[in-house]
Amino acid sequence: MTExxxxxxxxxxxxxxxxxxxxxxxxxxxxxxxxxxVQDALQQSGIAERFPEIDLGSAKVGIFGKLARMDTALRARDRVELYRPLIADPKEVRRQRAAQGKPTRKGGASSADSSA
Known part of the structure; x- marks a missing residue:
């Protein structure tokens, strides 16, 4: 602390x-x-006020893609990520795509993206 x-x-x-x-x-x-x-950073960021749909009490959070708890201590340059709930079951989406004869996409890229 300073004087x-x-x-x-x-x-x-x-x-x-x-x-x-x-x-x-x-x-x-x-x-x-x-x-x-993590909780301190979320509160100080004001993210919940900017996006009212976020419920910090039940939101899943992570640091650089790894799930974390709200009481996890942060290190310099960490990226705290708020995760939204899935809107579709990934297994069910794959089943539907297979039933339609469509190829499975990797990493969320469409087949048009891969023909560069």
Missing amino acids: QGEPNAAQRIAVEVAYARPDVQVVLPVEVAAGAT
Whole structure:
């Protein structure tokens, strides 16, 4: 802390909070205190106010694609991700595509994307 009681830069870390919908994707830079948790970063980012459909009490979260708990401590440059619920069962989608004779897509790319 500085003499004025403010945390110095060494006691703060930069992280990102990411959220995506089909129509919009956001990555918000957030500076949190060292030792802050996923929940701290989400609250400081204001993401729940920006996207009212997010329920921080039940939302699945992760850090760089790995599920995490709200009380997980963050490290500098972590990306906290909020996950939306699946709208379709992946197994059922594959079954339907197979029944229609369509090839299975990898990584969400359409067959038009792969013919570069």
